Amino acid sequence: MNIEELKEFGLEVTEDMKQGKVVVDVYTTWCGPCRFLSPILEKLKEEGLIKLIKEDLDQNRPLGEKFGITAIPTLLFFNNGELLNHPIEIQGQLLVRNGIMVGAAGEQILREIVNKM
Numbered sequence: 001m002n003i004e005e006l007k008e009f010g011l012e013v014t015e016d017m018k019q020g021k022v023v024v025d026v027y028t029t030w031c032g033p034c035r036f037l038s039p040i041l042e043k044l045k046e047e048g049l050i051k052l053i054k055e056d057l058d059q060n061r062p063l064g065e066k067f068g069i070t071a072i073p074t075l076l077f078f079n080n081g082e083l084l085n086h087p088i089e090i091q092g093q094l095l096v097r098n099g100i101m102v103g104a105a106g107e108q109i110l111r112e113i114v115n116k117m
Contacts, residue, residue: 001083001099009063011053017081021117022051024076026069028058033104034073040107049114067100075101079117088116 003022006013011024025041027034038054045052057064057072067076077084077099088096090112095101101113 003078003081003083006053006063009055009060009066011055011060011063013053014051017051017053017078019080020051021049021114022053022078023114024053024055024078026055026057026063026067026072026074026076028056028072031072037073037075037104040110043107044110044114049111069102071102073102073104077101077113077117084117088113090116 003013003017006024023041023044025034025038027038041050041052041054044050055063057069057074063069067074077088077096083099084096085099087094088101090109095105095109096113105113
């Protein structure tokens with residue numbers, strides 16, 4: 001999947017997101033793990049490691065249906081405009097499959113995932 005296709009779901013995809021690493025954070029306002037994850041992603045964005053798109057699943061059910069999202073938080077990983085197509089394992093655990101990670105992770109784990117993108 002190309003990152004441009006996210007526009008179909010109302011997400012703002014800027015020209016600079018076609019290059020480099022982009023993380024789409026699919027969250028809800030009532031989700032505790034989402035609130036844990038958000039500042040970590042913001043920090044990685046501020047450091048210039050990723051570009052970040054945040055989307056509230058309660059406001060965008062079609063996006064959830066497209067990616068089969070049944071749990072939150074869910075992160076979608078794009079590199080150079082394309083959804084990741086290789087799995088990412090950290091410490092023997094498969095965390096990212098088909099460009100998607102379900103659940104929250106700590107800062108160190110997220111840094112490792114970004115490095116492996």
